Structure formats: structure tokens, C-alpha cells
Amino acid sequence: GQSLEQPSEVTAVEGAIVQINCTYQTSGFYGLSWYQQHDGGAPTFLSYNALDGLEETGRFSSFLSRSDSYGYLLLQELQMKDSASYFCAVRDRRDDKIIFGKGTRLHILP
Amino acid sequence: EAGVAQSPRYKIIEKRQSVAFWCNPISGHATLYWYQQILGQGPKLLIQFQNNGVVDDSQLPKDRFSAERLKGVDSTLKIQPAKLEDSAVYLCASSLAGDGYTFGSGTRLTVV
Numbered sequence: 001g002q003s004l005e006q007p008s009e010v011t012a013v014e015g016a017i018v019q020i021n022c023t024y025q026t027s028g029f030y031g032l033s034w035y036q037q038h039d040g041g042a043p044t045f046l047s048y049n050a051l052d053g054l055e056e057t058g059r060f061s062s063f064l065s066r067s068d069s070y071g072y073l074l075l076q077e078l079q080m081k082d083s084a085s086y087f088c089a090v091r092d093r094r095d096d097k098i099i100f101g102k103g104t105r106l107h108i109l110p
Numbered sequence: 111e112a113g114v115a116q117s118p119r120y121k122i123i124e125k126r127q128s129v130a131f132w133c134n135p136i137s138g139h140a141t142l143y144w145y146q147q148i149l150g151q152g153p154k155l156l157i158q159f160q161n162n163g164v165v166d167d168s169q170l171p172k173d174r175f176s177a178e179r180l181k182g183v184d185s186t187l188k189i190q191p192a193k194l195e196d197s198a199v200y201l202c203a204s205s206l207a208g209d210g211y212t213f214g215s216g217t218r219l220t221v222v
Contacts, residue, residue, distance in 0.1 A: 033210055042201060043153065045210030087152050096141065097166055098211060100152035 002026040004101035006088055011107040012078055020073045020104045022088035030093035032064050032071045037103070038084045046073070046086075075106075083108045112136065114214035116202050122220045128190035131217045134183070135204030141165075143211065144177055144187050145201040153201055159185060192221045 004024045012018040024032065031050035035043040047055055049064035049071060061074040075082055085103040092099065115134040123129050135142050140161050145153035156175065158165040161182035170177065174193070179185040189196055199218050203211040 035211075042213040042215050043211075045212070048210055089152075097143070097155055097158050099155065100145075102152045103150075 002090055002092065002099045004088055004090060004099065006086075006101045006104045008102070009105045009107065011109065013109050014078055014080060016078050017074065017076045018078060018106065020075075020086050020088075020106070022071050022073075022101060024069050024071075024088070024090050024101075026090050026092060026099070028093040029066065029069075030091040030096075032062070033089045033091065033098065034060075034062050034073045035087045035089060035100070036084050037087065043087060043100075048091075078108050080108055080110065082106060114202055114204055114212050116200075116214035116217055118217055119215065120218050120220075122222060123192055125194055125221050126191040128188065129192055129219065130186050130188045131200050131202075131219075133185045133187070133202030133214060135185070135202070136212055139204035139206055139212075140182070141205045142179055142185050143203045143205075144185070145203065145213075147199045147201055147216070149198070156187070189219075192219075194221050197221045 006022045033048045034046040036046050037043040047062040054063045059076045064071040085105050087100045087103045089098045089100045117132050142159045144156045147153045156170045157167040157177045159179040162179045177187045197220050199216040201216045202214045205211045
């Protein structure tokens with residue numbers, strides 16, 4: 001089966017940097033994705049890592065270590081609009097489905 | 111490109127009633143997913159379609175939930191009869207192979 005672990009809540013200050021970690025267990029790992037979800041909204045795709053290393057997209061970066069079954073999402077220059085829930089999700093090689101973690105609620109203080 | 115369309119946006123029903131949700135994926139996206147998201151939790155996959163065939167429905171409560179995707183485009187998800195614990199947001203998503211998902215806005219179901 002598959003399982004993902006991420007912190008339930010993280011608090012950071014506006015303008016700062018925050019890292020959200022994710023560890024996973026899966027029998028057919030294909031890649032790790034990150035999604036952002038604002039209250040009342042749908043999840044929106046942020047990034048995808050299939051290979052080890054860092055992927056950067058503007059203020060957001062995502063890292064993957066396949067040997068450690070670990071990844072993280074790094075958010076820089078935090079803005080109040082970044083207050084949301086962030087989900088890591090693993091893509092299963094066998095059937096192309098994506099399994100989501102329980103999400104990390106990011107609180108940003110002014 | 112147009113996004114994933116879902117309707118209705120909100121629905122309130124009494125327990126034991128039936129309800130149906132509709133989804134129109136992004137044009138050309140062969141894979142369609144229905145997820146259930148209970149408040150405070152991550153989305154849980156209910157069913158995955160590839161064109162009009164079911165790839166995975168292992169977590170679909172088949173005694174009360176059903177889904178179909180006729181002609182490999184639109185899809186409907188039905189609950190009959192509904193229970194209180196079915197209160198959740200039902201998200202439809204579509205994808206091209208190898209890409210991230212695009213989610214619809216979801217249908218917020220309240221069962222009273």
C-alpha cells in the first residue's frame with residue numbers, strides 16, 4: 001500500500017522561508033507532487049519531481065530524495081496569500097493514480 | 111483552455127436521499143478521477159477512468175456509490191442512499207499521462 005506523512009500545521013512569518021516535509025511509502029513510486037489548496041477552493045498543482053534533486057518555480061521549490069523516500073516543498077518570500085493547505089502526493093507507477101497526504105496547514109503571521 | 115467543470119457547486123440533502131454530481135474534464139484528457147475530501151483531510155481517490163473504462167474503483171463504496179463515464183468524456187457520480195458521513199467535497203480531476211492533475215471546483219455535499 002501507500003502512505004504519506006507530513007506535518008499537520010506549520011507557522012511562519014511574512015517574508016520568511018518555510019519548508020514543508022513529506023515522507024512516503026509506496027510499492028510503485030513514480031513521482032512526488034505538491035498541491036496548494038485555499039479554503040473552499042480546489043487543489044491546484046504546484047510542482048512534480050520524478051528524479052532526485054531540486055525543482056524551482058518562482059518562489060516555490062520542491063526537492064526529492066528517492067533513496068530516503070523523502071521530499072519537501074520550500075516557499076520563499078512568504079506572502080499572506082500563501083496561507084493555505086499544502087498536500088504532497090505520490091504517483092503510482094503501476095496505475096498512474098495519485099495518492100494524497102493529509103495536508104499541511106500553513107499559517108502566515110504578519 | 112477551459113478547466114474542469116463540475117456541477118452543482120453545493121448540494122444539501124437528507125440522509126437516505128440520492129444525489130448525482132456531474133463532471134466535464136478538460137478536452138483531450140483521457141484520464142478522469144473522482145475524489146472525496148472530508149473537511150481537514152486530503153483528497154481520497156474514489157474511482158479512476160481511462161477513457162470510458164474503469165482503472166481503479168477499489169475505494170468506491172459500491173453498495174451506495176456508482177460512477178460512469180459514457181463516451182469517454184463527461185462523468186457522473188451518484189450516491190444512493192446518502193449517509194451523514196458522505197458529507198464532503200467531491201472533486202473531479204483530469205490529466206494527460208505524466209502531467210499534474212487539474213481539479214474542478216468541486217461539489218460540497220451536506221447530508222442532514
